[in-house]
Amino acid sequence: MFAKGVYLAGVCGMLVLWPDLDMDKFYGVMMRWPRTGGPIFASHFATWDAAHYLFLSELGYGPGVRSDAFYPLWPLLVRWVSALTGGHDVIVGMILANVLSAAAFVLFYAAAGRRFGESVAKWALVWLAVFPGSLFYQFLYSEPVFFLLVVGLWFGLERRRYGVAWVSASMLPLARAVGVFCVLPIGWHLLMRRPVGPMRGWQWVERERERMDAEGGSSPGLKPGGGMADAGAAHGMPYGLLLAPLLGWGIYLALMWGWTANPFEGIEAQKYWGVHSVCNLWDVPKFVIGWFTPTQWHEFTGSTLDRLMFLVLVYTLPVIWRLGKDLVVWTYVLAILPAMSGTFTSYTRFASEAFPMFLALAVFFERRRMPLLKWGLFATFAILHVVLLWRFVNFRWAG
Numbered sequence: 001m002f003a004k005g006v007y008l009a010g011v012c013g014m015l016v017l018w019p020d021l022d023m024d025k026f027y028g029v030m031m032r033w034p035r036t037g038g039p040i041f042a043s044h045f046a047t048w049d050a051a052h053y054l055f056l057s058e059l060g061y062g063p064g065v066r067s068d069a070f071y072p073l074w075p076l077l078v079r080w081v082s083a084l085t086g087g088h089d090v091i092v093g094m095i096l097a098n099v100l101s102a103a104a105f106v107l108f109y110a111a112a113g114r115r116f117g118e119s120v121a122k123w124a125l126v127w128l129a130v131f132p133g134s135l136f137y138q139f140l141y142s143e144p145v146f147f148l149l150v151v152g153l154w155f156g157l158e159r160r161r162y163g164v165a166w167v168s169a170s171m172l173p174l175a176r177a178v179g180v181f182c183v184l185p186i187g188w189h190l191l192m193r194r195p196v197g198p199m200r201g202w203q204w205v206e207r208e209r210e211r212m213d214a215e216g217g218s219s220p221g222l223k224p225g226g227g228m229a230d231a232g233a234a235h236g237m238p239y240g241l242l243l244a245p246l247l248g249w250g251i252y253l254a255l256m257w258g259w260t261a262n263p264f265e266g267i268e269a270q271k272y273w274g275v276h277s278v279c280n281l282w283d284v285p286k287f288v289i290g291w292f293t294p295t296q297w298h299e300f301t302g303s304t305l306d307r308l309m310f311l312v313l314v315y316t317l318p319v320i321w322r323l324g325k326d327l328v329v330w331t332y333v334l335a336i337l338p339a340m341s342g343t344f345t346s347y348t349r350f351a352s353e354a355f356p357m358f359l360a361l362a363v364f365f366e367r368r369r370m371p372l373l374k375w376g377l378f379a380t381f382a383i384l385h386v387v388l389l390w391r392f393v394n395f396r397w398a399g
Contacts, residue, residue, distance in 0.1 A: 004098045007138060015044050015393060022395040029395075030066050030272070031055055033090070042090045044393040050093075050140035053078065057089050061259035061266075069269035072255060073174040074142040093140040101137035101144035104151050105129070111155040112359060116323075123362035124355070132384035133309070133352035133399055135392060146175040147353050150334065153182055154355070157189045157326075166244050173248035177276075178341075181333045183245045188329045190238055208325065275301065276342040283340075290343040298348075298388075299397050305384070306347035306399075310339055313351060316360035323363060327356040348388070349399035 026032055026039050033046035033054050046054055052067040056075035061068050082092045105125060113121035128134060136143045149168045156165025169186060172179030191199075192208045199205050253263040262268070270276055280286060291310065295302030313335050320327050335354035339347050351357065365374045392398035 001098070001102055004102060004138060008094075008098070011138075011389065011393060014390065015041070018390075019044075020394045025395040045094060046090055046140060047392060047395045048398075049142075053140055053142070054089055054093065057082065057093070061256065063260045063262065063265065065260075066269055066272045068256070068260060068266045069272065071142065071174060071176050071179075071252065071266070073171060074145050077145060078140070090140070094138075097140060097144045098138055100148050104137075104144065104148035107148070107155055108151045108355060111151065111158055112355075115158060116359065116363065119366060120359065120362045123366065124358040127358040127361045127378075127381070128352070128355070130378060130381045130385060131352050131358070132305075132381055132388050133348040133350070135385055135389045136349050136352065136399065139392070141349075142175055143349065143353065146172070146179070147355075149175060149179070150182075150353060151355065153185070154330065157185065162238055162241060166241055169241055169244035170248040170251075173245055174252050178333060178337055180245045180249045181337060183242060184333055185326060185329045186241045186245070188326055190242070192326070193238065204325070211324070275345045278341065280341050280343060281337065286343065287340050298391075301343075301345055303344065303347070306344040309348045309351050310335075310344060313354060313357050316357050316364070319360035319364050320356045323356070323359060327359065330354075331356045346399050 021039055021044065023039075026043070029048070029051070031051040032039075033043055033051040034040065035051075035055065049070065052070050053075045055067050056070060056072070057078040061072070077096060078089055078093045081087070081096055082089050085092060087095075105128070108128070109121045109125050112124050116124075137147070149172045152168035153165050153172065156162060156168060165186075169182050172182050189212075192205065192212060195202075195205050195209075252266075256265050257263040259265075291307055293302070294304040294307050296304065298305040313331070317328075317331070320331055331354060335351055335357065338350035361377075388398040390396075
């Protein structure tokens with residue numbers, strides 16, 4: 001938290017020395033904060049999506065509201081904590097964002113350290129913190145709570161803390177649309193715990209099971225030859241995990257129905273942005289063409305920077321593959337699906353949650369002594385982080 005305090009103090013100092021809020025953007029966007037009148041100092045911390053979350057935390061959802069496109073967990077947290085503390089929504093939201101992201105970083109370090117060692121965990125956390133899109137962990141965006149739930153699910157599966165995993169999996173669809181796809185890493189975990197058909201004889205599957213047993217402790221019902229009763233007892237709770245994301249999605253639809261009289265109001269509100277669509281997930285030609293046709297350095301659509309960050313991910317895929325097939329599934333959910341659904345829109349921000357990429361960078365540079373590449377990439381990330389940070393607090397597009 002000390003580091004985050006220094007970070008935010010630096011942001012405030014930057015705004016005092018070099019304030020350059022884009023007034024055209026402030027008055028021209030769908031939502032701004034404050035909603036009436038001109039900008040104030042706190043407006044620097046409530047640009048873009050943050051203004052929508054503040055609107056929802058204060059006034060809630062309703063029919064035909066453009067902000068309905070945003071998922072409810074984060075604005076509800078801000079509302080509840082503000083009500084309990086009597087605090088200002090902007091201040092409460094900033095504190096919440098930094099507390100939740102700090103907790104996520106600590107949990108990520110613990111889970112990564114247990115599986116890959118302290119050195120890899122330390123450098124994975126460093127790469128995560130310096131990554132350009134990670135600036136949003138300090139502001140009123142859903143990234144802090146979403147990443148905490150992602151890491152909570154990963155930690156729960158790794159350590160077989162299925163209560164933690166179940167809570168995380170059920171809440172992820174309330175934080176972001178892609179959260180419902182956490183059923184994929186859950187399904188992969190269960191499949192590796194109890195392979196089916198010819199998979200039982202595959203060597204890499206056996207190695208994966210041995211690793212999982214070492215991480216979380218073995219269970220008699222999961223070993224070859226275990227009794228059916230033991231197997232059923234051991235598997236009752238894990239199989240229930242598959243229902244958790246569906247339950248969360250059902251709760252989301254029920255909430256939207258109660259608030260707007262239309263369970264799909266949030267999905268329909270995406271039309272106001274005209275970018276993200278589930279249909280894009282199987283439109284591979286559009287995805288490929290989109291990567292090769294950037295239109296500007298970094299704006300809402302056509303961003304060259306977003307495409308370059310995807311290229312960084314692509315270069316880490318071979319390392320991720322060797323680190324564990326479960327991490328490949330996580331990468332698909334956290335990095336590939338967001339890239340496809342929005343044709344790279346906001347990808348630099350979304351990629352900040354793709355934790356396997358940071359693990360891969362840490363492992364790659366630990367095993368290969370390439371200081372020029374390592375520190376060159378580090379410096380590039382750091383410079384881009386500062387540039388995007390300045391853009392964000394001054395109402396230029398950052399992600």
